[in-house]
Amino acid sequence: MSEEQKNLEVTADESHSARLRIFISWIVVIILTCFGIFMLYKLTNFHNTSGDYWKNMVQEQFPVLIGLPMAGLGSLFVTLILRISTGPIEFEIGGLKFKGGAAPIVFWIICFMVIVLSINLLWQK
Numbered sequence: 001m002s003e004e005q006k007n008l009e010v011t012a013d014e015s016h017s018a019r020l021r022i023f024i025s026w027i028v029v030i031i032l033t034c035f036g037i038f039m040l041y042k043l044t045n046f047h048n049t050s051g052d053y054w055k056n057m058v059q060e061q062f063p064v065l066i067g068l069p070m071a072g073l074g075s076l077f078v079t080l081i082l083r084i085s086t087g088p089i090e091f092e093i094g095g096l097k098f099k100g101g102a103a104p105i106v107f108w109i110i111c112f113m114v115i116v117l118s119i120n121l122l123w124q125k
Helices: 003-044 053-060 062-086 102-122
Strands: 091-093 096-098
Touching: 003 062, 053 062, 062 102, 096 102
Parallel strands: none
Antiparallel strands: 091 096
């Protein structure tokens, strides 16, 4: 095998791997969207359960029971969409550079914390 054929095989494998990653990412985005819609549907139908336990719990602890899980899903959604649309995530904060596997994790944490802080600031106590 010549060097040129080996390079073509490596390029084809990388292309296939990239397409597979994008496909799986879109599947995860679709699953997250369906799960979020399902949970919102269940939220609207919690009054059909016997007793007032869940109704009171959701009314009293809405930011914890609904807000935090949705913040996590929203952060993951933003991170996946950004990765799908622009490729690997790399960014720098202060003097720290994040790339490779650490960048999406740190980006997700930042998104999650911003959403949680927003819920905390906007929730009427």
